[in-house]
Amino acid sequence: MSEAPNAQLPKSVDPNRLAEQNTTLEGVIPLAGLVRFSEAVPGLPEGSECHVKLSFYMDSERRRLVSGEVSAPVILECQRCMNNMQTTLESRFDLGLVLNDEQAQRLPKALEPFPMEDYNADLWAMVEDELLLVLPPFPLHERQDCPASKELEALEPQQATEKPEAKKREDNPFSVLAGLKNTKH
Numbered sequence: 001m002s003e004a005p006n007a008q009l010p011k012s013v014d015p016n017r018l019a020e021q022n023t024t025l026e027g028v029i030p031l032a033g034l035v036r037f038s039e040a041v042p043g044l045p046e047g048s049e050c051h052v053k054l055s056f057y058m059d060s061e062r063r064r065l066v067s068g069e070v071s072a073p074v075i076l077e078c079q080r081c082m083n084n085m086q087t088t089l090e091s092r093f094d095l096g097l098v099l100n101d102e103q104a105q106r107l108p109k110a111l112e113p114f115p116m117e118d119y120n121a122d123l124w125a126m127v128e129d130e131l132l133l134v135l136p137p138f139p140l141h142e143r144q145d146c147p148a149s150k151e152l153e154a155l156e157p158q159q160a161t162e163k164p165e166a167k168k169r170e171d172n173p174f175s176v177l178a179g180l181k182n183t184k185h
């Protein structure tokens, strides 16, 4: 997100103070430090980091809110060819920080509740939850990058090129027979 050396995003913050001061935090999280996420994916590029930008603010009803953007490189398994593929997960989200269920239920529908305990929020858990939400259930290579797409083309005649068609005609035993009939006379 920036050319400056990336600082690590703090794990635990006082979101009230950050919201009152309209603070934006930008930083990285080493993906190996997000255990639930690491275990949910086939692999992580070596030394990979999640880039995070979180803006804390208050709305007119003095609710503490967070707007976030995260992006993380990840290795997934293509469900067409079953080979690994590297891709980038990206998410934008809006959260309302809540101390209890009552506050969570009063949030506008556009906001997801995120719990804070004793005015303390775990930002790494916040980011990890968002990454888990955007994990694609059925990841696929781009068609041109997928080794299995050639096999698929063979099964889909409308996708086939002209050449295999021409070859089929040559191999047709009836056309050979027809040729023999013609030369008999």
Ligand SMILES: [Zn+2]
Pocket: 078, 079, 080, 081, 082, 083, 140, 141, 145, 146, 147, 148
């Ligand atoms: Zn593939």
